[in-house]
Amino acid sequence: xxxxxxxxPWADAAATPQLRIRNxxxxxxxxxxxxxxxxxxxxxxxxxLLGASGCGKTTxxxxxxxxxxxxxGAVELDGLDLLKLQPYERPVNMMFQSYALFPHMSVxxxxxxxxxxxxxxxxxxEERVVNALKLVQLSExxxxxxxxxxxxxxxxxxxxxxxxxxxxxxxxxxxxxALDKKLREATQFELINIQKQVGVxxxxxxxxxxxxxxxxxxxxxxxxxxxxxxxxPHEIYEYPHSRxxxxxxxxxxxxxxxxxxxxxxxxxxxxxxxxxxxxxxxxLDHHQVALGVRPEKIRIAPLDENFAADNxxxxxxxxxxxxxxxxxxxxxxxxxxxxxxxxxxxxxxxxSGQPVRIGFGADAGVALDK
Amino acid sequence: MRGLSEERKRALGRFLVIAxxxxxxxxLFLAPFLIVAKISLSSAAVAIPPYEPLISWADDGALVLTLxxxxxxxxFSDPIxxxxxxxxxxxxxxxxxFTLLLGFPLAYFIATRxxxxxxxxxxxxxxxxxxxxxxxxxxWIGILKPNGVINGALLWLGVIEKPLVILNNNFAVIVGMxxxxxxxxxxxxxxxxxxxxxxxxxxxxxxxxxxxxxxxxVTLPLAAPGIVAGSLLVFIPAVGEYIVPALLxxxxxxxxGATLWNEFFSNRDWPVASxxxxxxVALLVGPLLALQHHRTKGARP
Numbered sequence: 067x068x069x070x071x072x073x074x075p076w077a078d079a080a081a082t083p084q085l086r087i088r089n090x091x092x093x094x095x096x097x098x099x100x101x102x103x104x105x106x107x108x109x110x111x112x113x114x115l116l117g118a119s120g121c122g123k124t125t126x127x128x129x130x131x132x133x134x135x136x137x138x139g140a141v142e143l144d145g146l147d148l149l150k151l152q153p154y155e156r157p158v159n160m161m162f163q164s165y166a167l168f169p170h171m172s173v174x175x176x177x178x179x180x181x182x183x184x185x186x187x188x189x190x191x192e193e194r195v196v197n198a199l200k201l202v203q204l205s206e207x208x209x210x211x212x213x214x215x216x217x218x219x220x221x222x223x224x225x226x227x228x229x230x231x232x233x234x235x236x237x238x239x240x241x242x243x244a245l246d247k248k249l250r251e252a253t254q255f256e257l258i259n260i261q262k263q264v265g266v267x268x269x270x271x272x273x274x275x276x277x278x279x280x281x282x283x284x285x286x287x288x289x290x291x292x293x294x295x296x297x298x299p300h301e302i303y304e305y306p307h308s309r310x311x312x313x314x315x316x317x318x319x320x321x322x323x324x325x326x327x328x329x330x331x332x333x334x335x336x337x338x339x340x341x342x343x344x345x346x347x348x349x350l351d352h353h354q355v356a357l358g359v360r361p362e363k364i365r366i367a368p369l370d371e372n373f374a375a376d377n378x379x380x381x382x383x384x385x386x387x388x389x390x391x392x393x394x395x396x397x398x399x400x401x402x403x404x405x406x407x408x409x410x411x412x413x414x415x416x417x418s419g420q421p422v423r424i425g426f427g428a429d430a431g432v433a434l435d436k
Numbered sequence: 437m438r439g440l441s442e443e444r445k446r447a448l449g450r451f452l453v454i455a456x457x458x459x460x461x462x463x464l465f466l467a468p469f470l471i472v473a474k475i476s477l478s479s480a481a482v483a484i485p486p487y488e489p490l491i492s493w494a495d496d497g498a499l500v501l502t503l504x505x506x507x508x509x510x511x512f513s514d515p516i517x518x519x520x521x522x523x524x525x526x527x528x529x530x531x532x533x534f535t536l537l538l539g540f541p542l543a544y545f546i547a548t549r550x551x552x553x554x555x556x557x558x559x560x561x562x563x564x565x566x567x568x569x570x571x572x573x574x575x576w577i578g579i580l581k582p583n584g585v586i587n588g589a590l591l592w593l594g595v596i597e598k599p600l601v602i603l604n605n606n607f608a609v610i611v612g613m614x615x616x617x618x619x620x621x622x623x624x625x626x627x628x629x630x631x632x633x634x635x636x637x638x639x640x641x642x643x644x645x646x647x648x649x650x651x652x653x654v655t656l657p658l659a660a661p662g663i664v665a666g667s668l669l670v671f672i673p674a675v676g677e678y679i680v681p682a683l684l685x686x687x688x689x690x691x692x693g694a695t696l697w698n699e700f701f702s703n704r705d706w707p708v709a710s711x712x713x714x715x716x717v718a719l720l721v722g723p724l725l726a727l728q729h730h731r732t733k734g735a736r737p
Contacts, residue, residue, distance in 0.1 A: 133638055153641040166639035170657045179653070180643030231643060 074298065075108040076284060084109040084267055085130075085235060090139030092125055099125040100136070101291035107235075112261055112268045114278040117288035118314075123271045126288075127237050130269065131160045143234060154183070159228035160237040163244070165220045167212040173223050174199070174208040180231045198230040201260065218249050225257075229264060236261075238270040242277060254280055275315050279303065287311050303360075308436040312358045319364070319405050320356040325433065327351060334433060338403035342376045344428040356434045361408035363430040366395060367423050368414060375425035381405065383420045397424055469717070476710035479504045487706050507711035517695065517712065521719065524692040527606070527681075528674035531613040532621075532667045538614065539621035539666065540659075546622075547629035554630070561622050569616060573683050576612050577603060580684070608684035613674055620673075621666040628662025664727075672720055692716055 075081040083106035092100040100122040107113050115123035128134045130141065132153035141148040148156055159180070167176050178195045186194070199205045202222035212220060221241065228236055241257065242250045258281055261268050272278050278285050279299040286296045287310075295307045306312035309320060323336035325347040332347040333340060334357040341357050367373050369380065384404060385396040393415060395407045407424055416422055478487040479502075494500045511517040546557045564572060579585045582599035590596045602608060636658065640650040656663075678693030685691070692712065699709035 131638075131642055133642075153638070154644045154646055160639070160642045162635050162639055164633065164635055166633065166635040168636060168640070168654060179640070179645070183644040183646070183649065227643065 074283075075111075076106065081108060083107055084111075084144055085269075086140070086142040087126075087130075088140040088142075090126070090129065090136045090141065092122075092129060092134060092136045098291045100129070103139075103288075103291070103293050105286060105293060105296065107267060107269065109267055110265055111283045112258065112270070112281055114282040114285045115269065115271045115288055116275060116278040116285050116315075117273065119273060121288040122291040123273075123288050124239060127160070127239055127269065127271045130158060130235070131237055132156050132158075157233055158235040158237060159231045159233040160239065161224045161228045161241055163239040163241075165212075165224040165244075167220055167223055167227070169212055172209050172211055173204060173215070176212065176223055177227045177230050180227060184231075194230055198226040201229065201263070202226045217245055218253065221245060221253065225260070229260070229266065233266060235267045235269060238268060240272055241270060242272075243274070250277075257281065279315070287314060289314075305432055306358065306434065309356055309358070309434050310436075312356075312432070312434055316360065317406060318358045318360055320358055320434070321431075322354065322356050325350040325353050325355045331428070334431075338399050338401040339377070339379050339405075341431065342428045343431055343433060344376075345431070345433050347433055350433060350435050353435055357431040358434050359426055359431040361394065361406040362392070364405065364407045364424050364426045366397065366407045366409050366416065367425075368416070369421050369423055371423070373423070373425060376428035378423060378425035380421065380423050383416045383418055383422055386416065386418055395422075397422060469714075472710045473714050475706050476507055476714045477503045477505070478707050479506070480705045480707050485706065486704050504707065507707050508715070510708065511711055511715060516690070520690045520692050520695045521716070523606075523690055524675050524677075525719075527609060527613065527691070528671050528677070530610055531617055531674045532671050534610070534614040535618050535621040535670050536663065536667065539618055539625055540663075542618075543622045543625035543629055543662075547626055547632070548634075558623075558626065561619050564619065570679060570683075573612055573616065573680055576608070576615065576684060580608050580611065603684065604686035606685070606689060608686075609681050609689060612680040612684045613677060616680060617670040617674055620669040624665040624669060625659065625662045628659050628665075632658055664731075668724070675720060676716060 076083075085105075085107040087103060087105040087107075090100055090103045091098065103122075103126060115126060117123045125134060129136050130148070132148070132151060132155075135149060143157065146157075148158075168179065171179065174195055177198050178191060181191045181194055195208075196205070199208055202225055204219060204222055204226065207215065207219060207223075212223065215223065221244070225241075238257075242253055245253055254277065257268075270278075270281065279302075282299055284296060284298055285302050286293045287302060288294065289310055295302060295311045297305070302311060302315055306315065306318075312318045312320070321334060321336035321339060321341055323334045323340070326333050326335055327347070330342060332343050332345060334343060334347075334355060336357065343357060347355070365373065365375065379399055381397040381399045383395050384398045387394040388411075390411065392411055393409045395409065395416060396404045397407055398404055405424060474490060475487055478490055480486060481488045488502070490501060490503065492500050492502065542561070546554055546561070549557060577584070580603040581587070582601070582603070584603070586602065587596075587599040591599065602611075632655075636654055637650055640654045641647070645653065676693050676696075677691065678697060681689045681691045681694055682697075685694075696709055696712055699705050699712060703709075
C-alpha cells in the first residue's frame, strides 16, 4: 500500500522540508558520534531516529535541541539557522527520557515555567496552562508535585510542558522507555492522537523498532553515527537496503548466493535452496547477494498438501515456538540450513520432526548486496 | 536469647545501634554542658575549683541550694558582653556570606568536571587540613603584615605608596575565617550539586530560560539544602572562633571566644565564663530549632 502523495511530502520533489539537516558531523574525543548525517523532515511528520544504543541518535537529537553543537554541517528550521541559536532561543522543545520535571515545582508550575519567559499576561498564561493540562488529562493533578505522580502521569506532564510552548518541532528522547509494556502501548496511541491534534512535527529517538514502526510516518535507521536508510515503516520493513537494516527491523531469512539470470528470470543461486526472484537483478548480475525473506511470507504445509509457489522446498520441522497470535517454526532444509517460518495460529500445526513443504513466491524476497 | 522473638531481637539490635552514639553524645557533650550550666549558676570564689558549690549545708543542718542568676543579669546588662556577641555574630555572618560566594562557584566547578577530576580537586580543597590550623593562620600574618606579601607586591607595582593596614583589624579576621572555613562550605555544597540531575538545567534552558534564570529558578532551589548545611557548618564554629581573632585581630577586636578565654584564664571567673558559654549555645540553638521546625513542616505535602 502506497500512501497518497499529500500524506507523504517527502515523495514530492516540490515540497519544502521544514527541517534540513546537512552533512552534520559531531566527534567526541576522536570518535564520530554523528558522521555526515543529512535529513529532510517535513511539517507534521512523526519522524523516528531508530538505532541501537551508541548509534548517535541521541546526539543528533541533542544537537537539534542545542545542547550539543556539531563540528561541521548545517541545521535549518524554516530557513532559520538553528546553529546560531542557544537552546533557550530555539523554537523547538524537548521531552527528556527522564522527563526532567522540576521536583520543587507543582505540575502547573512545571508547565507554566516555559511560558514565563514569553512575557504573557497572567490570564493568558494561566489559560495556556489549563489547556495543556486538559490536553494530557491531568487537570485535577495541577497542584501535585512530580514525586506524587505515577510514571505515566509524569510522562504526560513532560509532554504538556514541552507542547505548551507551541514549538515548531517537538523532540522526544525515548519517550516511552520508562513505562511498563501495557501502558506503553496505550501511550503510543495517545501520543499519535496528540500529535495529530496539535499538528506539531515530532522527532522521536527510540531503540524499539516496534515503537518506531507503530508511531512514525518515517524512520531513519542509524548505525555507527550514520543514517543507513530513511523511509516509511512499510518501506523499511519490506524493502530494506542492506543486511543490517533487514536484520535490525524484525526477523528475516537471508539466503546468500550469486545473482544470475536464467530462462525463467532472475535467480539467487543459494547453495541451500536456489531461489527465483521477481526483482530485476541486472545491476547485481554475478554479484554475491542475499535474498531476504520475512518468516511470515513463507508458507508451510504438510507433504501431502500440494501447493504451487515459485520457490518450493521440502524440509523437517526442527523447532516450534508458540507465540499466541502466531506459530514460529524453524525448518531444516536437506542441507541442514534452518529457515524461520511464521504461520498464523489457525488450522494445522506442525510438530518437531515432521516433514513439511515450505515455499514462497518470487515477489516475496528482497535482494540485498550490502 | 532463646525466649525472644525475631522481632524483639531486631528491636533490641536497633536499640543498641542507636544507643551507642547517644551514649557518646550524652557522655561527651551533654554532661559537660550540664556541668558548665551548673557552674554558670554559682558564684566565683578563691578556691579550687574557683567557684562555690551550688548545694551546701547551712549551720542549722539544712541543705541549701543556691542559684546565682546574677551572672546572667550581668552579661545582659554589661555592654562589653553584648558587643562581643554582636561582633561575633556579625563576623560569623559575614564569613558565611563570603564562603558561600567563593564556595558555590568552586563546588559547582568541581561537580561539573569529568568524573576522574572530581576526587583530585576535592583532595585539593581538603589539603589544607593536613597542616595545623594554627600554622596556617600564622602564615596569613606573613601575607598581611605591613612588609608582607600583599603590601610588598602592591608597593613594588606602585599601586600604593605606603603599606595598607590589613593586619590586626577586623578585615584580617574576616580574611582568616573565610580562608579557614571555606572547605566546610564547599564540601556539603559539592555533595548536593554532585547528585543534582543536570537534565533539569537542560530542560529549563530548553523551555526558554536564559542562564541566569536557570540558575535562580532551578539550580539555586535544588542546591538550597546544601547551602543551608554549609552555612550552618560555617556559622556555628565561626561564632565561637578564638584562634583567628586572637592572631589576626587587633586590640579592639572583641569576640565571644576572646571573652570566654579572658573570663576563664585571666579573670579566673568560671561562673561568668560558663554563663557566656551557655548564653551562646542558647543563642545558636534557638534559631536552629526554628529552622528545623520550618523545614520539617515544609517537607510535608
